[in-house]
Amino acid sequence: xxxxxxxxxxxxxxxxxxxxxxxxxxxxxxxxxxxxxxxxxxxxxxxxxxxxxxxxxxxxxxxxxxxxxxxxxxxxxxxxxxxxxxxxxxxxxxxxxxxxxxxxxxxxxxxxxxxxxxxxxxxxxxxxxxxxxxxxxxxxxxxxxxxxxxxxxxxxxxxxxxxxxxxxxxxxxxxxxxxxxxxxxxxxxxxxxxxxxxxxxxxxxxxxxxxxxxxxxxxxxxxxxxxxxxxxxxxxxxxxxxxxxxxxxxxxxxxx
Amino acid sequence: xxxxxxxxxxxxxxxxxxxxxxxxxxxxxxxxxxxxxxxxxxxxxxxxxxxxxxxxxxxxxxxxxxxxxxxxxxxxxxxxxxxxxxxxxxxxxxxxxxxxxxxxxxxxxxxxxxxxxxxxxxxxxxxxxxxxxxxxxxxxxxxxxxxxxxxxxxxxxxxxxxxxxxxxxxxxxxxxxxxxxxxxxxxxxxxxxxxxxxxxxxxxxxxxxxxxxxxxxxxxxxxxxxxxxxxxxxxxxxxxxxxxxxxxxxxxxxxxxxxxxxxxxxxxxxxxxxxxxxxxxxxxxxxxxxxxxxxxxxxxxxxxxxxxxxxxxxxxxxxxxxxxxxxxxxxxxxxxxxxxxxxxxxxxxxxxxxxxxxxxxxxxxxxxxxxxxxxxxxxxxxxxx
Numbered sequence: 236x237x238x239x240x241x242x243x244x245x246x247x248x249x250x251x252x253x254x255x256x257x258x259x260x261x262x263x264x265x266x267x268x269x270x271x272x273x274x275x276x277x278x279x280x281x282x283x284x285x286x287x288x289x290x291x292x293x294x295x296x297x298x299x300x301x302x303x304x305x306x307x308x309x310x311x312x313x314x315x316x317x318x319x320x321x322x323x324x325x326x327x328x329x330x331x332x333x334x335x336x337x338x339x340x341x342x343x344x345x346x347x348x349x350x351x352x353x354x355x356x357x358x359x360x361x362x363x364x365x366x367x368x369x370x371x372x373x374x375x376x377x378x379x380x381x382x383x384x385x386x387x388x389x390x391x392x393x394x395x396x397x398x399x400x401x402x403x404x405x406x407x408x409x410x411x412x413x414x415x416x417x418x419x420x421x422x423x424x425x426x427x428x429x430x431x432x433x434x435x436x437x438x439x440x441x442x443x444x445x446x447x448x449x450x451x452x453x454x455x456x457x458x459x460x461x462x463x464x465x466x467x468x469x470x471x472x473x474x475x476x477x478x479x480x481x482x483x484x485x486x487x488x489x490x491x
Numbered sequence: 492x493x494x495x496x497x498x499x500x501x502x503x504x505x506x507x508x509x510x511x512x513x514x515x516x517x518x519x520x521x522x523x524x525x526x527x528x529x530x531x532x533x534x535x536x537x538x539x540x541x542x543x544x545x546x547x548x549x550x551x552x553x554x555x556x557x558x559x560x561x562x563x564x565x566x567x568x569x570x571x572x573x574x575x576x577x578x579x580x581x582x583x584x585x586x587x588x589x590x591x592x593x594x595x596x597x598x599x600x601x602x603x604x605x606x607x608x609x610x611x612x613x614x615x616x617x618x619x620x621x622x623x624x625x626x627x628x629x630x631x632x633x634x635x636x637x638x639x640x641x642x643x644x645x646x647x648x649x650x651x652x653x654x655x656x657x658x659x660x661x662x663x664x665x666x667x668x669x670x671x672x673x674x675x676x677x678x679x680x681x682x683x684x685x686x687x688x689x690x691x692x693x694x695x696x697x698x699x700x701x702x703x704x705x706x707x708x709x710x711x712x713x714x715x716x717x718x719x720x721x722x723x724x725x726x727x728x729x730x731x732x733x734x735x736x737x738x739x740x741x742x743x744x745x746x747x748x749x750x751x752x753x754x755x756x757x758x759x760x761x762x763x764x765x766x767x768x769x770x771x772x773x774x775x776x777x778x779x780x781x782x783x784x785x786x787x788x789x790x791x792x793x794x795x796x797x798x799x800x801x802x803x804x805x806x807x808x809x810x811x812x813x814x815x816x817x818x819x820x821x822x823x824x825x826x827x828x829x830x831x832x833x834x835x836x837x838x839x840x841x842x843x844x845x846x847x848x849x850x851x852x853x854x855x856x857x858x859x860x861x862x863x864x865x866x867x868x869x870x871x872x873x874x875x876x
Contacts, residue, residue, distance in 0.1 A: 282745075284745070307604060308603065308604040309601065309604075313600075314599075314600040314601040314603070347604050348604045376604065376605055377604065380604070380605055381681060381684065382628075382629070382630060382684060382687075383683075383684060384676075384684070384685055384687070384761050385757075385760075385761075386757050386759045386760075386761055386762075387685075389757045390757075411605075412601065412602060412605065414597075414599065414601075414602055415823050415824060416593050416596075416597035416599075416602070417597075417602050417605045418519070418823050419589070419593055419819065419820055419823050419824070420589065420590045420593045420594070421605060421630075422519060422630040422631070423519075424519040424520060428742075429757070432752075432756060432757070435741075435749075435752070436752055436753045436756060459599060459601065459602075460597065460599070462599060467599055467600055467601070468600070470599075470601070471600065471601045474601065
């Protein structure tokens with residue numbers, strides 16, 4: 236399990252130092268050798284340590300798979316204009332293509348502006364009755380925005396993870412979205428650290444959405460901060476699509 | 492604050508370091524925060540700052556109490572608390588300016604729920620009143636409210652300590668223990684939130700500092716006690732160092748194991764968990780034993796800037812908070828490269844040190860002017876002392 240923020244910044248510092256040095260010696264480097272395809276991220280953001288045994292078992296036995304995504308506004312996908320463009324739905328489409336012999340359904344249980352605690356309270360109604368084999372829990376944004384106690388946030392996550400584990404459900408956590416503008420006014424760091432550490436101590440994968448979006452922003456793959464009004468929905472759809480692709484790849488790696 | 496003849500420069504020096512560390516640690520994802528105390532110990536600069544603040548408060552106001560009596564000492568403490576309050580509101584206004592500006596100029600629906608920022612822009616009328624009541628504490632504006640509350644109760648604490656230290660220390664400790672057991676917290680705004688620094692827990696550290704600062708505990712049986720305590724303290728400090736360092740390395744490089752991570756984490760800062768408090772006191776015992784007040788390095792020109800920062804703690808603290816917000820802005824807007832980070836930290840620390848020097852210069856001249864003018868004041872202004 237990666238404890239993202241520290242690794243990211245230190246690795247980046249080393250890269251930048253090395254890059255700066257190379258640039259000084261060799262002149263400007265050709266931008267991203269080979270040209271990055273949209274959605275690509277550095278390997279360190281795709282390092283997956285934990286397995287999803289229950290999901291693997293189901294797929295192996297060709298039994299129907301139910302995945303529930305519980306999260307906030309970015310899970311609902313409303314910014315893209317339709318829940319069909321949200322990452323949970325796109326994830327379902329990708330997984331269906333990869334595992335055509337297995338019926339796979341991904342349920343979207345996103346509700347905007349909820350803290351981890353409020354999401355946890357929805358488990359008995361929105362998550363458990365669906366009988367999922369994997370729960371993807373996208374959380375932390377509202378907690379950081381509202382300044383919920385970090386300890387409290389961590390212990391809420393712990394309660395949720397314990398509950399799902401006791402029911403034999405696989406878990407993945409998804410961290411916050413990134414943009415330059417939001418990180419100047421919201422302190423995500425403490426919450427990112429807590430989220431990643433909870434994953435770490437519980438052997439649960441944390442999908443580093445924040446790190447990925449920051450990478451895309453820095454590589455100018457996407458510009459989250461200065462986008463024209465009529466292009467905003469399109470941008471959201473593209474980003475959700477990339478998130479879904481990366482999530483699907485993560486799941487595939489975590490299966491075997 | 493007028494410098495006493497035998498001012499203990501250790502307090503200023505370590506508080507100066509704490510202020511620099513607070514600045515460095517408050518810049519999110521700052522590489523240099525690997526070189527502050529929190530990377531290798533369970534406690535951080537906040538403990539050092541609050542403890543020394545309690546200690547010096549007892550020194551300074553204890554003297555006022557002895558010389559001018561309880562009424563004047565109380566008035567002086569309250570006037571200091573008022574200063575802190577005004578400083579806090581000033582920082583709050585700057586925070587609001589930054590947030591409002593960013594939110595108004597940034598409108599991407601992907602982030603709409605994130606940009607609400609603690610409901611502030613939804614109900615500014617409430618948020619401002621709650622800020623005035625110290626109930627609304629945006630990120631990093633949370634340590635001054637604690638300090639203000641601690642000063643407001645300080646006149647009673649000081650009188651109690653003067654009378655019989657145990658009369659204050661025992662209830663203070665019991666309250667701390669109660670918080671640890673029951674998890675009591677102080678509500679804040681918006682609803683459901685709590686004070687980041689729980690004053691019911693942190694008061695113990697401040698009051699313990701004050702009790703030691705007043706000196707009535709120190710001389711008695713400490714010397715005999717010291718021999719027994721120091722080895723234990725060294726062990727606690729050493730183990731704390733290894734464990735926390737392993738966590739820090741584990742955070743950077745996953746394969747390295749975080750020792751006792753599953754057992755000990757999370758360590759509550761809000762409630763000043765014992766996992767933080769015990770190593771802090773261990774460090775305190777060792778530093779007090781090793782670093783004597785008249786050790787030469789405290790008077791060297793190299794440490795002078797830190798000592799000055801520690802002496803002008805309120806101004807430098809506020810400046811540090813502002814500079815870390817500014818530094819974060821530069822790093823996230825401009826570049827997060829090592830070079831940028833290096834200069835952000837360097838300029839920040841230099842800014843703090845130079846400002847401390849300037850304030851010191853201003854106050855020294857002010858005192859000199861006051862002294863030369865005193866003759867004119869004495870005849871008309873004195874009231875019988």
